[in-house]
Amino acid sequence: MRRTAGVILCALGSMLLVLGALARPVLYDRLATVPLDQETTSVSVGQGVDALWVHRDGGSVAIDRLEDVQIRSTREVLGIPGRTADRDGEAFWQTAVTSQAEVDGEWVPLQFSDEGVSFDRRTGEATNCCGDYVSVGTVDDPDATQEVEHAGNFFKLPFGVEKKTYAWWDGDLGRATDLKFLRTEDIEGTQTYVFQQVIEPQRVGERSVPASLFGGSEDDGDVDAEVVYGNTRTLWIEPNTGVIIKGQEELNRNLEADGYDPVAMTVGTIGYDDQTVSDNAKTWGSKGSLLGFIGGALTPVALVLGLVLLGLGLFLLLAGRRTRDRRRDDSQDYDLVDASPGATTAPGSHRR
Numbered sequence: 001m002r003r004t005a006g007v008i009l010c011a012l013g014s015m016l017l018v019l020g021a022l023a024r025p026v027l028y029d030r031l032a033t034v035p036l037d038q039e040t041t042s043v044s045v046g047q048g049v050d051a052l053w054v055h056r057d058g059g060s061v062a063i064d065r066l067e068d069v070q071i072r073s074t075r076e077v078l079g080i081p082g083r084t085a086d087r088d089g090e091a092f093w094q095t096a097v098t099s100q101a102e103v104d105g106e107w108v109p110l111q112f113s114d115e116g117v118s119f120d121r122r123t124g125e126a127t128n129c130c131g132d133y134v135s136v137g138t139v140d141d142p143d144a145t146q147e148v149e150h151a152g153n154f155f156k157l158p159f160g161v162e163k164k165t166y167a168w169w170d171g172d173l174g175r176a177t178d179l180k181f182l183r184t185e186d187i188e189g190t191q192t193y194v195f196q197q198v199i200e201p202q203r204v205g206e207r208s209v210p211a212s213l214f215g216g217s218e219d220d221g222d223v224d225a226e227v228v229y230g231n232t233r234t235l236w237i238e239p240n241t242g243v244i245i246k247g248q249e250e251l252n253r254n255l256e257a258d259g260y261d262p263v264a265m266t267v268g269t270i271g272y273d274d275q276t277v278s279d280n281a282k283t284w285g286s287k288g289s290l291l292g293f294i295g296g297a298l299t300p301v302a303l304v305l306g307l308v309l310l311g312l313g314l315f316l317l318l319a320g321r322r323t324r325d326r327r328r329d330d331s332q333d334y335d336l337v338d339a340s341p342g343a344t345t346a347p348g349s350h351r352r
Helices: 002-031 274-295 298-338
Strands: 039-057 060-079 090-103 106-120 133-135 145-147 166-170 175-187 190-210 222-237 244-256 263-272
Touching (some): 002 274, 002 298, 039 106, 039 244, 039 274, 166 190, 166 222, 175 222, 190 244
Antiparallel strands (some): 039 060, 039 263, 106 133, 190 222, 222 244, 244 263
């Protein structure tokens, strides 16, 4: 019984030692990699938002100013493995965002964006390896795209997030700016790191728009206006995976023209809806905890427990062996006593 228990404990201890030795360099490294075939959907909402609604009215393009409306944005992310088939360690994901506003009880389309981003599967940083692009569609040509060179992180932060400043891509600016660590915060039982990117209002483009949009007369024709954009982007990140649990943007995008008051293009706060946040916290909270354990505590725990079990198994094996040897020695001593002279009397040895 001791021998069997010792063999089992030695086997378990050896397995734990191997697991502890390989946990970080093999198991963790394989798990801490984003999938090539990603497929997710998130929904963001905003209340009391001011926006512009560009749409067709009959045969012409109309621009309506919407005030204090509800906004809903649906973002779909789809991995395209074929784009990086010959490139190890890189992924290509497409992200499409459809924004709508509620007007008179109906949802009308405000904006559609489509962007393709190639990035490192571990760090999340853009690599521009495989034909990155961004949509530049208009009402007349909604499918138009152009090449773009991304920088910084786009979809997520790296595995094993640190409490430091990262570079985060902003599409309106066309470049990456600082995303600074603020604090830690619990979201439905999931520990997150809160980061914030503050973009001060600045000119990002020009447009020719009807003067009537600014309250002028239709006879005034068009005016040249500047697109002035500012934003405060706050991200709640699960630190082990780098995944966004909750996201929020305080948008301040306006049209400005000399002699007129600014016109809101998109002004208001938009963020993940409750269902998206809850689903993210439930899914990535448990996955993040497991990944953190594999990349951290698993190695010392497995090594210590493996050594204990291995030592106990060897003790049982050696103790069992000593017991068998002692029994064998006792048996040999007994045989020697029986075989000693005078221990037995041969037939006829006594004489009368």
